[in-house]
Amino acid sequence: QVQLLESGGGLVQPGGSLRLSCAASGSIFRISAMAWYRQAPGKQRELVAIIMRGGSRDYADSVKGRFTISRDNAKITVYLQMNSLKPEDTAVYYCNLHDMGGVTPRDYWGQGTQVTVSS
Secondary structure (H helix, E strand, C coil): EEEEEEEEEEEEEECCCCEEEEECCCCCCEEEEEEEECCCCCCCEEEEEEEEECCCCCEECCCCCCCCEEEEEECCEEEEEECCCCCHEEEEEEEEEEEECCCCCCEEEECCCEEEEEE
């Protein structure tokens, strides 16, 4: 099985920064994308940032210019650098890995890490 272990969440003041990490391990065949999602209370889970196999990136409009997704292929780790944090960024953040190289495509999810932005 593939496991995604997240870290880096916490409590920060508005305008502060956090860096989330997600390290993958297990039987991974071919990564097509890694992404960060978030879910706030009473809201649907939304895509925050994604990095494709070829290196292209996309961001939700609400975080564009403030968040940066990156990866370390050797460590099979994806990061989310979050700057200029706002209270509306408060949510549980989930790491996602899409594996398209096996018998069937598979999605794997991290356990979630809480990010709270409050003064």
